[in-house]
Structures are given as structure tokens and as C-alpha cells.
Amino acid sequence: xxxxxxxxxxxxxxxxxxxxxxxxxxxxxxxxxxxxxxxxxxxxxxxxxxxxxxxxxxxxxxxxxxxxxxxxxxxxxxxxxxxxxxxxxxxxxxxxxxxxxxxxxxxxxxxxxxxxxxxxxxxxxxxxxxxxxxxxxxxxxxxxxxxxxxxxxxxxxxxxxxxxxxxxxxxxxxxxxxxxxxxxxxxxxxxxxxxxxxxxxxxxxxxxxxxxxxxxxxxxxxxxxxxxxxxxxxxxxxxxxxxxxxxxxxxxxxxxxxxxxxxxxxxxxxx
Amino acid sequence: xxxxxxxxxxxxxxxxxxxxxxxxxxxxxxxxxxxxxxxxxxxxxxxxxxxxxxxxxxxxxxxxxxxxxxxxxxxxxxxxxxxxxxxxxxxxxxxxxxxxxxxxxxxxxxxxxxxxxxxxxxxxxxxxxxxxxxxxxxxxxxxxxxxxxxxxxxxxxxxxxxxxxxxxxxxxxxxxxxxxxxxxxxxxxxxxxxxxxxxxxxxxxxxxxxxxxxxxxxxxxxxxxxxxxxxxxxxxxxxxxxxxxxxxxxxxxxxxxxxxxxxxxxxxxxxxxxxxxxxxxxxxxxxxxxxxxxxxxxxxxxxxxxxxxxxxxxxxxxxxxxxxxxxxxxxxxxxxx
Numbered sequence: 001x002x003x004x005x006x007x008x009x010x011x012x013x014x015x016x017x018x019x020x021x022x023x024x025x026x027x028x029x030x031x032x033x034x035x036x037x038x039x040x041x042x043x044x045x046x047x048x049x050x051x052x053x054x055x056x057x058x059x060x061x062x063x064x065x066x067x068x069x070x071x072x073x074x075x076x077x078x079x080x081x082x083x084x085x086x087x088x089x090x091x092x093x094x095x096x097x098x099x100x101x102x103x104x105x106x107x108x109x110x111x112x113x114x115x116x117x118x119x120x121x122x123x124x125x126x127x128x129x130x131x132x133x134x135x136x137x138x139x140x141x142x143x144x145x146x147x148x149x150x151x152x153x154x155x156x157x158x159x160x161x162x163x164x165x166x167x168x169x170x171x172x173x174x175x176x177x178x179x180x181x182x183x184x185x186x187x188x189x190x191x192x193x194x195x196x197x198x199x200x201x202x203x204x205x206x207x208x209x210x211x212x213x214x215x216x217x218x219x220x221x222x223x224x225x226x227x228x229x230x231x232x233x234x235x236x237x238x239x240x241x242x243x244x245x246x247x248x249x250x251x252x253x254x255x256x257x258x259x260x261x262x263x264x265x266x267x268x269x270x271x
Numbered sequence: 272x273x274x275x276x277x278x279x280x281x282x283x284x285x286x287x288x289x290x291x292x293x294x295x296x297x298x299x300x301x302x303x304x305x306x307x308x309x310x311x312x313x314x315x316x317x318x319x320x321x322x323x324x325x326x327x328x329x330x331x332x333x334x335x336x337x338x339x340x341x342x343x344x345x346x347x348x349x350x351x352x353x354x355x356x357x358x359x360x361x362x363x364x365x366x367x368x369x370x371x372x373x374x375x376x377x378x379x380x381x382x383x384x385x386x387x388x389x390x391x392x393x394x395x396x397x398x399x400x401x402x403x404x405x406x407x408x409x410x411x412x413x414x415x416x417x418x419x420x421x422x423x424x425x426x427x428x429x430x431x432x433x434x435x436x437x438x439x440x441x442x443x444x445x446x447x448x449x450x451x452x453x454x455x456x457x458x459x460x461x462x463x464x465x466x467x468x469x470x471x472x473x474x475x476x477x478x479x480x481x482x483x484x485x486x487x488x489x490x491x492x493x494x495x496x497x498x499x500x501x502x503x504x505x506x507x508x509x510x511x512x513x514x515x516x517x518x519x520x521x522x523x524x525x526x527x528x529x530x531x532x533x534x535x536x537x538x539x540x541x542x543x544x545x546x547x548x549x550x551x552x553x554x555x556x557x558x559x560x561x562x563x564x565x566x567x568x569x570x571x572x573x574x575x576x577x578x579x580x581x582x583x584x585x586x587x588x589x590x591x592x593x594x595x596x597x598x599x600x601x602x603x604x605x606x607x608x
Contacts, residue, residue, distance in 0.1 A: 051343060093314075093567065226338070227341050228341075229341055229350075232310065233306065235304070235350070238338075239335060239337075241338075
């Protein structure tokens with residue numbers, strides 16, 4: 001489906017944790033068919049500074065033309081989102097980009113999230129639950145500390161969820177690769193084929209997950225972030241290098257997070 | 272410029288002539304901010320614009336620079352994309368058919384081009400002119416980007432030396448003439464120079480039909496916490512509203528110097544009133560650039576706002592705004608502190 005440009009209105013802002021919040025936006029009928037992993041470019045009435053819209057994966061598509069977006073305030077644009085009051089207007093362009101592979105009865109998926117990378121992961125779990133494949137997927141969700149592990153109830157309502165925290169305040173102590181490695185070993189011990197990993201989180205975390213996926217022969221998809229001005233394929237800012245073995249790498253040494261991604265087979269790109 | 276009876280004009284005549292071309296309105300989009308046009312279909316009525324300028328084309332396709340290629344700065348952004356493009360053949364085969372349709376719809380299609388050395392520029396102009404002619408036209412002008420580093424001159428931009436720029440423009444113009452090409456030759460100037468008037472005169476002497484002012488300002492940004500430059504190539508080009516005052520000054524300087532070819536103004540335009548400012552400074556038409564990233568429909572909105580501005584200020588013909596800046600008796604000082 002093609003992208004639309006429209007104005008959305010903030011209905012409410014829901015605090016979830018330290019500088020982590022959800023925006024619930026109305027007037028987003030054009031996003032009804034958005035698939036997990038697709039994103040929007042969004043900008044408030046910010047005058048001329050900051051100039052550029054911000055890219056966010058959707059968290060959920062709700063009835064009545066509403067959507068939710070999960071944000072951690074980290075820079076100027078997200079800080080302005082954090083201060084937005086109900087009624088605030090946002091210019092939105094979307095849905096954009098390529099989604100995760102649709103849930104399937106033929107796969108077992110481990111949905112791996114780091115911090116606010118949870119958004120498309122939870123949406124994927126939702127899609128799996130809706131399609132009756134909840135038993136075929138599990139969420140593996142890591143953050144620095146328990147306060148950053150937001151929306152745990154929503155995860156657990158959809159499927160089995162495994163946690164990790166860097167400080168050991170919930171779940172397995174350490175990085176998300178700890179519980180993930182444990183699940184991969186357990187699945188291998190049953191003689192089942194390796195699961196498929198669908199991943200969204202910080203770049204170093206996704207690189208570590210890719211390494212684990214290689215060790216276990218598990219197919220792995222990652223949702224990348226890129227510096228992008230436009231989100232629709234003209235600024236060419238969000239280039240990522242194609243992996244040497246990726247199809248067409250010689251002719252096209254760069255891929256674009258906005259058009260070719262944000263979801264890529266982990267073995268097709270370098271980040 | 273005010274209609275005789277002082278009343279708001281019923282309809283605003285938006286047409287302007289530029290470098291021997293008739294534009295249905297003075298709003299175009301800038302190279303590198305609008306792809307090859309087709310990417311924007313469905314997001315705005317591309318054919319409603321006065322025209323568009325394509326991504327810069329080089330003789331062979333280019334893959335561009337490593338990441339990070341862009342970063343946001345105060346009211347603007349820095350880019351170092353690396354002139355990634357499909358190359359002449361890719362352009363002619365894959366992009367021209369759509370653009371020819373726009374030309375038939377009355378929009379003016381400009382193809383931005385460059386070479387990595389002197390001969391590359393000439394080759395690119397020749398192959399574009401011949402290729403477009405062989406396919407039945409569909410392009411109105413070539414816009415030459417002379418802001419590329421000249422490796423034979425220690426990496427200085429071609430466009431920083433008026434003598435080099437004149438020679439390069441002359442060579443491309445002669446090539447177009449020899450091919451019997453009807454394409455206009457426009458030259459996009461770099462602002463990274465001391466005397467823009469000298470450069471404008473040089474490209475006019477070289478045979479350019481029009482001047483696009485300005486390209487991006489050379490700039491850098493630093494991440495102090497990481498102690499790293501914020502784009503991979505360290506330097507990049509600054510664009511957006513941050514550069515508008517610089518662009519206006521340069522347009523006005525070239526206009527006031529009576530350089531004998533017209534100006535297309537560009538630099539940080541985000542509104543109809545911004546566009547009006549460039550026209551008043553002496554531009555005959557303008558390009559909307561970086562704002563299209565933030566808002567794909569920006570150019571169409573700027574056009575609507577410019578039309579409303581003319582109505583509100585009782586301007587019956589948008590062409591009446593061109594160079595109509597009233598400076599009274601004021602002249603810029605010899606020395607600006």
C-alpha cells in the first residue's frame with residue numbers, strides 16, 4: 001500500500017517509564033493496513049527547528065483510525081513529543097518501508113526486542129496472536145533495568161515472554177542474548193529446526209543477535225534505524241552497506257533503510 | 272505592480288519566463304531533494320509545479336558515500352550523499368519516460384548533471400542532449416553542478432575559480448550547440464566563494480542561459496561526546512532555512528550587478544512568502560529543496576501560498592515581483608562588519 005501524508009491529532013500521551021511514553025493519535029485512517037515493522041515519519045508544529053520529521057515504527061493500529069507510537073525521549077524531536085499535549089497536531093507520512101515476514105504456522109519465531117525496539121515486536125506478536133499462531137512465537141525482551149521493560153503485560157497477554165536486564169532487576173541478568181541463547185539451545189535440544197529471529201533494538205544488540213543466529217543456523221531479520229530526512233526514498237541519507245554476499249551487492253553496494261528496509265535479512269546488510 | 276484600481280486581482284498570472292523558457296509558475300523543486308520526480312507521485316500533484324530538477328546525473332552510475340550521510344543542524348541539515356545517481360544510461364532508460372510526461376503536462380524538466388573531471392562534464396552534457404533528442408525530447412534544460420571537487424586542482428570545486436568555470440561552461444555550451452540541442456544550459460553556483468558576482472559573470476561569459484543560486488554551504492557538525500564528526504566525510508553541504516539569508520544576499524548581489532542572464536533562487540524556502548522574497552531580490556523563479564524532505568507536498572503548498580500572497584498584496588502578475596525590492600536610497604556598505 002502506498003504512503004499518505006496527513007495530519008493526526010494527539011489524543012493522549014501515556015507515561016510508561018523514565019522518558020518512555022506512548023502517543024495515541026487520531027485521524028490515522030490511512031495507516032489502517034500498516035504491517036508490523038513498517039514506520040511513519042512524524043513531525044509536530046515545531047516551526048523551522050528542528051526541521052526534519054522523526055521515524056517511528058508503529059506500536060499498534062487501533063479501531064477508529066487511531067494508532068499508537070512508542071517513544072523514548074532521546075533528542076530534540078522526541079523531547080518535543082514528550083511535551084506534546086492532547087490536541088497537538090502532527091504531520092504524518094506513512095505507512096513506509098517493508099514489514100517483518102508475516103506470522104506463519106510453518107515457522108517458530110523468537111521475537112527479540114531491546115528497549116523501545118519493542119514496538120514492532122509487540123505488533124508482530126499481536127499479528128501472530130490474531131492469526132492463531134501465538135503458540136508459534138515467543139518474545140525475548142531486554143533492557144537496562146526493569147523500569148525500561150515497558151508494556152510487559154501487553155507482551156505476556158499475547159505470548160510467552162522472556163526478560164533480561166543489564167542490572168538483573170528482572171529476568172535473566174545481562175544482555176538479551178543470554179535468555180535468547182538459552183531458548184535457542186533448548187529448542188535445538190528438542191531436535192526441532194532452528195527458529196526464525198525477528199529483531200529490533202540498538203545496533204550493537206542486533207549485531208550480537210546476528211552472531212548468535214549464525215551459530216545456531218537460525219534465519220534472522222533485523223529492523224534497522226537510519227539517519228533519514230525524508231523516509232520515502234529521495235534524500236538517500238539512510239544508506240547501509242550491503243553485505244558482500246547479498247543479492248546484487250556488486251551493482252547496489254548500499255541499501256536504504258526507508259525503502260529496502262527497515263526490515264532486512266540480517267545477512268544482507270552491514271551496520 | 273499593484274493593479275490599477277487597487278483591488279485584489281481576480282486571478283493571479285503566475286507565468287514567468289526564464290532563460291528562454293515559459294514556466295507556468297515560478298516554483299520548481301531542487302536537485303537531490305525530489306528524486307527523479309516519480310517518487311513523489313501520489314504525495315503531490317507534480318505536474319502542477321512550474322518544474323522540477325532531477326538528482327544530479329553523471330556519465331556513469333555512482334553509489335555514493337558511506338554512512339552517516341546526513342545530520343540535522345539548527346534549522347537545517349548537512350548532507351554528504353556523494354552524488355549517488357543512476358548515470359546517463361539509467362536516466363535515459365528508466366527516468367526519462369515519466370519526465371517526458373511531465374513536460375507534456377506543461378512542467379519544465381531540468382536535468383542536473385556533473386562530471387568528475389573536465390571531460391566528464393562535457394561527455395555528460397553531450398550524451399544527455401543526444402539521448403534526450405533520440406527519445407523525442409521531454410527535457411527543457413540541463414542544470415550544471417559545478418560544485419564538484421576538481422581532482423586535478425587539489426580537490427577545489429570547479430566552481431570556485433571563475434576562469435575554470437567559464438571554460439567548463441563554454442565547453443558544455445559548444446557541445447550542446449554542436450549537437451543542435453534545444454536544451455538550455457543553466458549553471459548552479461556554489462556559495463563557497465568570496466565574490467559570487469565574478470563567478471556569475473564568468474558563467475554568463477561562458478554561454479550559460481541562467482544561474483541557479485545557491486548550492487549548499489560547506490559545513491561540518493561534531494558529536495562532542497563521541498569526539499567524532501557527525502557525517503562520515505567530515506564536511507558536507509548545509510541546506511534548509513538556516514541558509515536562506517545567505518542565499519538571498521547572493522541572489523540580490525548578482526541581480527544588482529546586472530549579470531546578463533536570469534537567476535533561479537534557492538536556499539531554505541519553506542513558504543510562499545520565502546519564495547516572494549527571492550523574487551523581490553531578483554530571482555525569476557525558485558526551487559524548493561530541503562523542505563520537501565520534511566513535507567513531500569512542500570512545493571505545491573509554497574505555490575498555493577505564493578498565489579495567496581500575490582492576491583493579498585494586490586499583485587496581478589507574479590512576474591511583477593521580480594527584482595522589485597525597494598531599497599530606497601540605501602546601498603550595501605563597502606565593508607560589512
